[in-house]
Amino acid sequence: MKVSGDLLIGGAALRGGAASFSATNPAIGSTMEPSFAGATKNQVEQATAIAWDAFPIYRETPLEKRALFLEAIAENILELGDDLILRAMDETGLPRGRLEGERARTVGQLCLFAKEVREGAFQELRLDPADPDRKPAPKPDLRLRNVALGPVAVFGASNFPLAFSVAGGDTASALAAGCPVIVKAHSAHPGTSALVGSAVQQAVAASGLPAGTFALLFDAGFEVGQMLVADHRIRAVGFTGSRRGGTALMNIASERKQPIPVYAEMSSINPVILFPNALRNNAEAIGKSFASSLTLGAGQFCTNPGLIIAIDGPGLDAFINAASAALQESPAQTMLTGGMCEAYRKGVARLSASLSVSQLATGKQGTPQQAAAALFETSSASFLSEPELQEEIFGAAGLIVRCRDEADLRQVVNSLEGQLTIALHVHQDDLSNAAEMLSQLELLAGRLLVNGFGTGVEVSPAMVHGGPYPATSDGRSTSVGTLAIYRFLRPVSYQDFPPELLPAPLQSR
Amino acid sequence: MKVSGDLLIGGAALRGGAASFSATNPAIGSTMEPSFAGATKNQVEQATAIAWDAFPIYRETPLEKRALFLEAIAENILELGDDLILRAMDETGLPRGRLEGERARTVGQLCLFAKEVREGAFQELRLDPADPDRKPAPKPDLRLRNVALGPVAVFGASNFPLAFSVAGGDTASALAAGCPVIVKAHSAHPGTSALVGSAVQQAVAASGLPAGTFALLFDAGFEVGQMLVADHRIRAVGFTGSRRGGTALMNIASERKQPIPVYAEMSSINPVILFPNALRNNAEAIGKSFASSLTLGAGQFCTNPGLIIAIDGPGLDAFINAASAALQESPAQTMLTGGMCEAYRKGVARLSASLSVSQLATGKQGTPQQAAAALFETSSASFLSEPELQEEIFGAAGLIVRCRDEADLRQVVNSLEGQLTIALHVHQDDLSNAAEMLSQLELLAGRLLVNGFGTGVEVSPAMVHGGPYPATSDGRSTSVGTLAIYRFLRPVSYQDFPPELLPAPLQSR
Structure with a gap:
């Protein structure tokens, strides 16, 4: 598959209007084709606006449909075949074996979250029935579920061009939670990002989901990421990178009119x-x-x-x-x-x-x-x-x-x-x-x-890939393993709702 | 019971060394006895130091013992009898019926968290067994549990002198999670706070817990609260009050060397x-x-x-x-x-x-x-x-x-x-x-x-008393109901631990 240098917004491929850049093969220092043009302010706004519009639809997608979507992404990534591995090898200097393993992990991660979505425990459905005869006051009917936070900005990580990049752990867990995702590709592996991005975009279309469910943006610098985190329609951030980069995003997020959670995995000497x-x-x-x-x-x-x-x-x-x-x-x-x-x-x-x-x-x-x-x-x-x-x-x-x-x-x-x-x-x-x-x-x-070393992070229900600051921005969370989905959810309580007004998952109970 | 104007630190009653203040009866504008002296910097540090020392012991208290401790607090509050109600009426202008109801709610809240502690689901125990034969790499043994964050600073709320004050929802959920608590009493009802504080302090001693598990501090101004939130041994904050107060604490917390979560319930027009x-x-x-x-x-x-x-x-x-x-x-x-x-x-x-x-x-x-x-x-x-x-x-x-x-x-x-x-x-x-x-x-x-109004907040498993900023500082949390305990926990994963080194709750599985 040919690598495109286009932004992926709203189901379309668009040429970015800002400064362009190219990937470098780090093993030999040579520049690679094509060139990737960064997104303009308008293009960022276009992406966040359609993500916002997609959100109410996507978050109420039936769980089975959402699970199938995650599995479709996994299949599409596999179908990219060796084009993906070769491009990633050239862009990262990582050997074939490592990248094939990372692809397996990325695909496995998507399927693990598909399973979590199907099981549905993440919704945290709670039912607390009414008791009209309770003294001194009657007890209302209360039901609770977790809802998705909103569109999430994900920053691709340099060191995991597949497993922590465009369709990596942050994207998989945010999509699983019901959040549209806008990925800011890491400029070190834009071609790998473009290939995986097209795999996600095709899965969105094939699954009949709103086109705003996913977008992929490029940037030669830092502006696109800063704009995303500052945008009022973005409601959470997933980031893996340096402490300087992570704390910069934390500061932007906390200075917003409505502050949002930033899940930044930053630095650790283990x-x-x-x-x-x-x-x-x-x-x-x-x-x-x-x-x-x-x-x-x-x-x-x-x-x-x-x-x-x-x-x-x-x-x-x-x-x-x-x-x-x-x-x-x-x-x-x-x-x-x-x-x-x-x-x-x-x-x-x-x-x-x-x-x-x-x-x-x-x-x-x-x-x-x-x-x-x-x-x-x-x-x-x-x-x-x-x-x-x-x-x-x-x-x-x-x-x-x-x-x-x-x-x-x-x-x-x-x-x-x-x-x-x-x-x-x-x-x-x-x-x-x-x-x-x-x-x-x-x-x-x-x-x-x-009696071991931390390298080799198991993707499993009992994994915590997180830790107190400065290892991460929020030591109450993990970015690997099934618990990662909870980063993108919040609880809502429904009191005395007539059955026909209750959200579907709370009706059937 | 006579109201003391002393700080409660480390199982003792100490006279504060800073400026003093008195309660005012708001119905008639008159000053009430005794005077309460604020804590000095040294006294705040004394409280946080012993809370820090108490933490490793308190957080590993067997669940049954911790549940009994919460119930002992509830019993001690009831034993204060009418002294508590009368003092609270004088300090707040609230009528007897309301305060008796609020006392019942406070006691009920403590007992609800005792039940949660006994059931133990909040520990989120997860066991993911080893598979030495897995290809391409063997799978390690992974176990997960939630651990308590550390000592918590709780700010008494003016409008709930019992249910959101010294032994209110924040304190009950933090203690349930395994966190020592230092309460900064609200200056509008210091006598009520002193009475409830003594009830908690007595329960700490009677339960054989470290004296640093609980402290009660007074302050004529804002310095004690600011010092608490800035202290490196404080690991989370519970606050109910104004948006100005809450955002001030959020700022102090985010500027620490190690930022900590602030759960501030601030303003809402419902x-x-x-x-x-x-x-x-x-x-x-x-x-x-x-x-x-x-x-x-x-x-x-x-x-x-x-x-x-x-x-x-x-x-x-x-x-x-x-x-x-x-x-x-x-x-x-x-x-x-x-x-x-x-x-x-x-x-x-x-x-x-x-x-x-x-x-x-x-x-x-x-x-x-x-x-x-x-x-x-x-x-x-x-x-x-x-x-x-x-x-x-x-x-x-x-x-x-x-x-x-x-x-x-x-x-x-x-x-x-x-x-x-x-x-x-x-x-x-x-x-x-x-x-x-x-x-x-x-x-x-x-x-x-x-078809109702938000006043009257049920304390139950399906309640969310929280909401997006500025209603609270963290819309992913609730300060009322059993989910409140999760505010004070974080997950830790244990890989390939020999059985004798595993924390007790993970051993037996």
Whole structure:
């Protein structure tokens, strides 16, 4: 399928009227066809206006029809076949295997939400019958259901060109909730976005849904996203990206006449705590698997393990030796964009230059477009006194914090900001120590895991991909797993409604 | 029981170190004993520090113990007996019957949350078992539960000295969720607050809970509340009051290093839409019951029906005649505070002076401390062009918007800000018209009701006392009913945990 550079609005493909841009192949730095023209203010307004008009119809679509629509999107994505994979490979530098896996995850996610929609539990139907004889006052008939918030602006993420982009988790959960979606494509993979966007647009038409149910907008800069979040018809925002980008959207949203929720997944260094007996018994294996997790996908995962916390001793030294040896053998990898590669190198250079940090290992060097893994060490005292050491370096860079003793380690843990994940590596003899720390850890992260690493996020009913600020803007939510649908709903209560006026899902009860 | 003017912190009664104030009997304007001294910065920090220390213990209290604690609070409040009612009558000007009813509601609310705690559904326990044989990658064991957010700051509301104050809905739901609570007492009923506070404090001690589970602070001004919301150990806020107060707290919360959720219930004019056939058939009865609802409790309810929207015609005139006649006979009532009475008079005077508003009726005049009901009328054109006509006048003031036709009425409805409730008065022949408007109304309010008024908020599983901004700060939540507990929870996922490390509620599954 040929990639179009057009905006997708209202079932049509329109050439954007603002500045245009092209995708770059990050592996070789070359520009790709076609050019994508950004949306003008009028085109953004056109998209939000028809999304608003589509909303009352789309949100009352029968559940079966909505589920079939989500499944149709999944089928259409699969039907794009290798065109999609090849374009995504060129635009992101990610290997085929990873992208095929991500496509499976994206399709699986859509089907999982289709199942949630069919089951309908998300509607939270509650029925509280009248009691006219109650004293001192009669009890009214009360019924409750969740309704969709309204049109949602979704920002494609650079690091998941399929699973967290045009038809990714935010879009799937918002559509499942009954919200029209307007996607602002990430400028790093516009062609991939265009292909997936056409798959969604075709599903909208084939399902007989209002054309405003979905739109895809491009932008060479930030204006389209800002306009979307400020538009009064947009009622929630899904975003995965940098802390700077996320907080900028949070500020726009909170300054609106009617503030709206922003679900921004922003930054996390995903601390890994190595307990003494785990190090005593298993340092080498943990070191190797840490190196694998750190370098997976060039370290470009939100759940990349960027921080190791452990107590000084021969076990920690053995871990460091094993991790360093593995990292030194790790090949350089192409990062998603040249800008990210540059930011990664700057972050690594900053740590290298820091007097309180020592460099332990560097991965193999590659082409000018590729990044080498890097491992650093610092003392607990430096970590505690230099908050900038907690800043995420997006990519395969890890920092080890060497603590003096358990009390010192606790203090380091206590200084952590909110995280997506915290991993504990424990031996049977560490369990009582770990248990003591658990209530502290639960307050710091959305997901805790034992003897593993956070990379590889299961899409399931018990997953939380979220966490306290600054990991996300709203630690009460998750952007992965079935609970994600609740981000786009609010409860409404109906009192003493005659049956014929009740919304259909509340009538039949 | 003698009323103490002391702060309640850590199981002790302490004299506040800041400026002191006294309650005023609003019916006669006289000052009451004792004096209440505000908390200093150090005292606020003392309260938040011990709340933080109590949190890990309190949140893991077995559910049965937590439920018994809530029931013990309820029992202790009842044991205060008439001392509580008499003090509240003196401090608020509210009549005995209303306060006895409110006490029953407060106690019932605590017992309802005790039941929710026992049932435990709020924990949202989810179990997603491992599948080591899954291809391409094994599936981890994932378990999920909701955990409490942390210590919560609750602001007592002026208009519900029992049900939305020290042991009211916010406190009950936060304690039920597992959050320690620090209450900033409303300065209009400090004695009532002190009595209820002692009931809670005694229940904490008798239940063997950490003393930091509850604290009660006084303040002559706003500093204590501001300090609480800014304190890093406070993790959520419950507030019922003015839009100015609520948005001030929202701003403090969003500017923290770690922003926190603020659940502020602020302002609502609770529109009532009178449909043509209802007016044709039933104008007089609706007019009379509107007047009753408008003047109930001197109009000092969040759900007071401040706005009537209807189409011009003889039915509307008949409604106005009936409502005006009833209001002219309504006695003046003492308002909660002299300040509120003054603000009410100013609001009424502002409408009276407006060239686009005509005054229809005034209630009987009373003492200088009492307020008379007032009814006004304006045209749809004026209402649409003057947004200040949507501003809440707290008290028994109503505004009727006369619309030209159905399209005009729709436009007026479309211009409304977010509301707690919208009421529809319909006859059988209006149902199809009403049904067409329903999807618009669902987006504007948390509760819709038919042929009634919003006053009288049922405490039940299907209640939503919330609504889009500015009715509340977070339209995804309710402050009344069992769903209120979810405001103070967030999900945490546990991956591949050995059984002995799992939190108790997830072990047994």
